[in-house]
Amino acid sequence: MKEEESIKQVAKVFINMGAEEETARKMASQLVKRAEQKAQENKSDKIIELQRLLELSVYGAQGLLKPDEKGDFDEK
DSSP, X not given: OOHHHHHHHHHHHHHHTTOOHHHHHHHHXXXXXXXXXXXXXXXXXXXXXXXXXXXXXXXXXXXXXXXXXXXXXXXX
C-alpha cells in the first residue's frame, strides 16, 4: 500500500473518532511514519505495526488501556 493511501485511510479513522480533517491528516501522517520506524526497528511488517498503533490510538481516545497492556492496574 502506498504511503499516501495509508495516510488517507488512517485519517478516516481519526475523522470517525471526531477529529477535524486537517488534524486527522496530521495525526495519520505521524502514525504512518512511526509504523514505518517500528517496522524497521522490529524487523516486522509496516501494516502490523500500523495496526498496533491504531488500536492503541483508538483505546487511548476512549481513555482506556488495551486489555493486553493493563498489567497491574486495578479498575475500581
